Amino acid sequence: MTAAGAAPRRSSIVWACYLLLLGTTLIVGPNPLLGLFGIAPATEVWVRVVGMFVLFMSYLNFHAWRTGSVEVMRLGVQLRLTVPLFFGTFVALGWMQPVLLLFAAVDVASALWTHATLRAEGLA
Numbered sequence: 001m002t003a004a005g006a007a008p009r010r011s012s013i014v015w016a017c018y019l020l021l022l023g024t025t026l027i028v029g030p031n032p033l034l035g036l037f038g039i040a041p042a043t044e045v046w047v048r049v050v051g052m053f054v055l056f057m058s059y060l061n062f063h064a065w066r067t068g069s070v071e072v073m074r075l076g077v078q079l080r081l082t083v084p085l086f087f088g089t090f091v092a093l094g095w096m097q098p099v100l101l102l103f104a105a106v107d108v109a110s111a112l113w114t115h116a117t118l119r120a121e122g123l124a
Helices: 006-028 030-036 046-067 070-092 100-120
Strands: none
Touching (some): 006 030, 006 070, 006 100, 046 070, 070 100
16 A cells, blocks of 8 residues: 555544644633634533544544545545534534634645645546
């Protein structure tokens, strides 16, 4: 199997670090972050459960960085590109404030970066 080069790996490690920071924040102390975006303070465990899953995604991206796993990188691109669909639906249904779409923009931007680096290497 072909391993990705430096540019796709760089996008994976940057994304992994972002997810590590976000996941840790959601587990350890989510309310200051939520407050920055005008989201009500968390009083139940669910935001911390989300943080756990974000940490799992961080681990997968660390793996992609370490091994150059093109398959994990491609899958990550596909999954991140679906985030606006979900978040947009949540906002449209009134389940969440539109500010949530800022997080979707970060997902899309990082997915497009990873895709561009994979394509430049003929791996997309």
